Amino acid sequence: MAYKIVASQCTGCSACDPECPNQAIFEKNGVFYIKPEKCTECIGHFDEAQCVAACPVDKTCIIDTAYPRYQAA
Amino acid sequence: MEHVLQTASPGHNRLKPITGIKVEVAGQTTASGCGTSGGEGKASCGTSDGENDMPPEIWEKVKNHPCYSEEAHHHYARMHVAVAPACNIQCNYCNRKYDCSNESRPGVVSQKLTPDQAVKKVIAVASEIPQMTVLGIAGPGDALANPQKTFETFRMLQEQAPDIKLCLSTNGLMLPDYVDEIAKYNVDHVTITINMIDAEVGEKIYPWIFYNHKRYYGREAAQILTDRQMLGLEMLTARGILTKINSVLIPGVNDQHLYEVNRAVKSRGAFLHNIMPLISEAEHGTVYGLTGQRGPSAQELKEVQDACMGGANLMRHCRQCRADAVGLLGEDRSDEFTQDKVDQMDVIYDLEKRRAYQEQVEIERQAQNTAKQSALAKQADGDDDIKVLVAVATTGGGKVNEHFGHATEFQIYEITAASTTFVGHRRVDLYCQGGFGEDEQLPSIVSAINDCHAVLVAKIGACPRDELLAAGIEPVDAYAHEFIEKAALTWFADYRARVTSGEISHQPRGDASIRQGAFMAA
Ligand code: SF4
Ligand code: SF4
Ligand code: SF4
Numbered sequence: 001m002a003y004k005i006v007a008s009q010c011t012g013c014s015a016c017d018p019e020c021p022n023q024a025i026f027e028k029n030g031v032f033y034i035k036p037e038k039c040t041e042c043i044g045h046f047d048e049a050q051c052v053a054a055c056p057v058d059k060t061c062i063i064d065t066a067y068p069r070y071q072a073a
Numbered sequence: 074m075e076h077v078l079q080t081a082s083p084g085h086n087r088l089k090p091i092t093g094i095k096v097e098v099a100g101q102t103t104a105s106g107c108g109t110s111g112g113e114g115k116a117s118c119g120t121s122d123g124e125n126d127m128p129p130e131i132w133e134k135v136k137n138h139p140c141y142s143e144e145a146h147h148h149y150a151r152m153h154v155a156v157a158p159a160c161n162i163q164c165n166y167c168n169r170k171y172d173c174s175n176e177s178r179p180g181v182v183s184q185k186l187t188p189d190q191a192v193k194k195v196i197a198v199a200s201e202i203p204q205m206t207v208l209g210i211a212g213p214g215d216a217l218a219n220p221q222k223t224f225e226t227f228r229m230l231q232e233q234a235p236d237i238k239l240c241l242s243t244n245g246l247m248l249p250d251y252v253d254e255i256a257k258y259n260v261d262h263v264t265i266t267i268n269m270i271d272a273e274v275g276e277k278i279y280p281w282i283f284y285n286h287k288r289y290y291g292r293e294a295a296q297i298l299t300d301r302q303m304l305g306l307e308m309l310t311a312r313g314i315l316t317k318i319n320s321v322l323i324p325g326v327n328d329q330h331l332y333e334v335n336r337a338v339k340s341r342g343a344f345l346h347n348i349m350p351l352i353s354e355a356e357h358g359t360v361y362g363l364t365g366q367r368g369p370s371a372q373e374l375k376e377v378q379d380a381c382m383g384g385a386n387l388m389r390h391c392r393q394c395r396a397d398a399v400g401l402l403g404e405d406r407s408d409e410f411t412q413d414k415v416d417q418m419d420v421i422y423d424l425e426k427r428r429a430y431q432e433q434v435e436i437e438r439q440a441q442n443t444a445k446q447s448a449l450a451k452q453a454d455g456d457d458d459i460k461v462l463v464a465v466a467t468t469g470g471g472k473v474n475e476h477f478g479h480a481t482e483f484q485i486y487e488i489t490a491a492s493t494t495f496v497g498h499r500r501v502d503l504y505c506q507g508g509f510g511e512d513e514q515l516p517s518i519v520s521a522i523n524d525c526h527a528v529l530v531a532k533i534g535a536c537p538r539d540e541l542l543a544a545g546i547e548p549v550d551a552y553a554h555e556f557i558e559k560a561a562l563t564w565f566a567d568y569r570a571r572v573t574s575g576e577i578s579h580q581p582r583g584d585a586s587i588r589q590g591a592f593m594a595a
Contacts (some may be wrong), residue, residue, distance in 0.1 A: 011170050012185070013214055015159035018221075019286070030185075046286050053288040056160060056169035 002039035004064035016051035151207035154191035155183035160214035203430035211242035248305025310342030445558035477533035
């Protein structure tokens with residue numbers, strides 16, 4: 001499983017982008033999105049999901065329930 | 074006469090950057106004013122030993138910088154480029170949908186640029202506006218939360234437009250990590266927003282920070298922030314980089330505390346302290362806006378500014394401009410330099426032309442100073458101790474040259490027989506808006522300058538003239554196109570003469586309100 005960005009909430013500030021340990025965050029036309037196959041929920045890197053912690057808008061980086069929870073190898 | 078000649082000697086400012094100059098930069102009275110004004114201004118003059126001396130290398134850094142020198146801000150322009158969208162803290166007066174409220178007014182949005190686009194824009198503007206001497210990165214988030222974009226922009230500019238001074242603004246959280254980089258790109262001015270030095274106050278201003286891969290909340294967050302800010306400030310001072318401290322005055326939260334902040338930053342070598350009013354409106358969607366936290370009145374602001382005058386030099390001409398503003402402070406020409414237009418421009422960067430222009434400006438500036446000194450010398454002696462505020466409509470160049478109806482702001486000067494002190498700007502809504510809505514605007518203009526005895530303009534219509542008179546503010550157009558200080562002092566001499574002769578009686582004025590809306594909305 002992975003995190004996703006709620007596009008309607010994203011201000012496009014880019015704060016999340018450099019914080020991601022897996023370079024899973026990308027930008028398209030000023031709106032940011034997460035590539036689910038790259039996101040590890042920060043497991044193995046940090047205690048908190050970095051995109052969530054860095055984002056200035058609450059509930060913008062959220063769990064994407066369309067994917068199963070990430071399992072550390 | 075001899076006195077006049079002395080102070081008028083050209084080059085005086087540059088050759089002897091001592092007491093008189095420092096005082097200009099601080100936006101306070103002149104050196105001669107200190108000597109004769111007794112009680113007033115004692116805070117700044119009493120502590121003058123040694124501190125009032127400004128070494129030539131510092132004067133060199135600030136003299137053409139519109140944000141640092143009150144005098145320069147009439148003649149030189151700065152611009153900001155919005156290359157830094159991210160931020161790493163949350164302030165209760167900021168809604169992150171908009172630009173950083175530390176530097177802009179809340180509720181404005183800047184056009185975000187890549188470093189390449191930003192550099193192209195700077196070169197285009199500098200070629201078109203030779204007075205443009207300063208480039209700042211102040212948002213729309215925090216310059217140092219976007220270190221790559223910020224320093225990439227500086228690096229390219231240093232190569233392509235080496236005469237432009239660079240500055241940046243930051244909340245200070247990441248400052249200690251980048252002080253060396255800042256020094257490397259010859260950034261000579263850094264602005265840090267410091268609203269508190271005590272985490273107990275800080276937790277009421279900052280709900281959280283993001284630091285070292287972790288979110289911190291409340292008091293812990295505020296403690297980290299203040300520690301980092303103080304360390305960063307000390308490190309900049311140690312490297313000889315000039316610092317300006319911005320503080321947002323939040324009534325009931327940090328109004329009393331700002332005196333301590335002033336002492337703390339001064340003792341760490343801050344060059345300027347700029348105390349700005351909180352701008353708080355529910356429609357900006359900020360925490361303070363939504364909880365009804367109010368901003369200060371003009372008098373409350375002036376009170377704290379006056380009390381802090383003896384600390385770090387105080388700056389009163391900051392207009393809280395937006396992150397992508399272009400122009401003389403207060404004048405916004407961003408529309409002429411949108412990305413589309415810049416892309417179409419054929420730009421040649423002509424260093425020589427810029428130099429020649431700036432020399433011309435220097436001559437004007439000397440003339441302004443000379444006019445002020447001779448007007449001061451002409452003031453009648455007297456022990457009436459009258460002190461008034463006057464509002465001035467100007468389009469720049471240090472002259473009374475704006476039509477009342479076209480003014481979007483007034484510059485406020487405090488006048489005594491021995492001094493003129495610039496105390497700040499008041500924004501107003503345009504009185505003339507193509508012939509309609511005028512009557513609704515006038516009361517708001519009156520309330521913005523309600524603490525002034527007179528308003529100096531180039532021209533004014535009959536209708537607003539009568540209403541100003543009714544409100545007790547004297548409209549004055551007799552000094553159109555003269556230098557501001559000279560005009561204000563000449564009017565003041567006349568005013569005092571009328572008081573002395575009994576024609577009018579001197580009455581104190583009330584308080585004024587600070588306009589809340591976003592000033593230069595896109
Ligand atoms: S949760 Fe971590 S790994 Fe996933 S996108 Fe956010 S920062 Fe990247
Ligand atoms: S930090 Fe939040 S608002 Fe900013 S770009 Fe990332 S998702 Fe969007
Ligand atoms: S530092 Fe500026 S951008 Fe960041 S939260 Fe505070 S006011 Fe907003």
